[in-house]
Amino acid sequence: MNAMADGLMGKPALRARLGFEPGLVLRMHGMRRSGNHAIASWLQRNAPEGGALFLNNCRRGAHPLDAFASAEVNDRKLVTDKAQADLAAYGAEVGDGGLLLISYEDHSPAQDRPRKPLSGHFDRGLIDHEVLVYRGFLNWAASLTKKLEPNEGYSVSRRMAVILRGVDLYADLLGEVIEGGDAVTICYDRWVADAGYRAECLAALGLDLRDNGLGQVTRYGGGSSFQKEAAESGELATDRRFVEMMQNPLYQAVLQIAARDETLVARIQTLFPADAEILGRIARENTISGEVVL
Known part of the structure; x- marks a missing residue:
């Protein structure tokens, strides 16, 4: 089937390529190290009819069924090469009415433009909900910095460039959360801490509550940057990452720059006022210490 025909024939037209006709199509967005994969696992466990196909980290501008970095069926990771060669062979395990989750x-969503569609020729009319995942700044930046540290192929300057580019994109994403719109937003910090909030998010997506636990730690990107041996997501101290990184020189440099970005700090103030307060103290005192941060 020609990818151009997906939307012209509706969801039934996806069957030949997917191996099933999806009952729900979600397109999820988020900065890496924001808990995306934990949330993707949870969405699969709560999928309609109990079946889901997850296409992870799709390439911008390409049809997602052709351009995913990895895939899962029913929360089980597939061998990427085999999934790319014959997606329908694995998708058939999902069953009609299941979930197609594209990440x-x-x-x-703001980067999805008529002349440069985020998902290539995949018809946006097939997408039931956009999902926007976000996380508090201090812990997100700490996790990203920690993730890049072991990469010996990156100089310190290159690592800083990657992080600061991420900070700029993070500010844009927070702007979309604040503006509202049609996307269902999921704050990872609240998602981890509050089962009631998780249930509300499922309801907003039209999903029945089947499994509201946090699940297993996913191993994408090497799993947790801080607790490599943790198996259960509930074991992760995700709300204290910034404390663990506060003496890291690269992280300190990131905070010094971020604290002087007025647009970023204003958006953080709206969604994460405690983080904004710490950034404000860093900017005023031009130093980072236990007293300033804690």
Whole structure:
């Protein structure tokens, strides 16, 4: 089937390529290290009819069924090469009425433009909900910095460039959350801490509550940057990452720059006032210490 025909024939036209006719199509966006994969696992566990196909980290501008970095069926990771060669062979395990979950990292719905569609020729009319995942700044930046540290192929300057580019995109994403719109937003910090909030998010997506636990730690990107041995997501101290990184020189440099970005700090103030307060103290005192941060 020609990818151009997906939307022209509706969801039934996806059957030949997917191996099933999806009952629900979600397109998820979020900065990496924002808990995207934990949330993707949870969405699969709560999929309609109990079946889901997850296409992870799709390439911008290409049809997602042709351009995914990895894939899962029913929360089980597939061998990527085999899934790319014959997606329908694995998608058939989902069953008609199941979930198709497409994800993008470091992109957002605002980057989906008529002349440069985020998902290529995949028809936006097939997407039931856009999902926007976000996380508090201090812990997100700490996790990203920690993730890049072991990469010996990156100089310190290159690592800083990657992080600051991420900070700029993060500010844009927070702007979309604040503006509202049609996307269902999921704050990872609240998602981890509050089962009631998780249930509300499922309801907003039209999903029945089947499994409201946090699940297993996913191993994408090497799993947790801080707790490599953790198996259960509930074991992760995701709300204290910034404390663990506060003496890291690269992280300190990121905070010094971020604290002087007025647009970023204003958006953080709206969504994460405690983080904004710490950034404000860093900017005023031009130093980072236990007293300033804690």
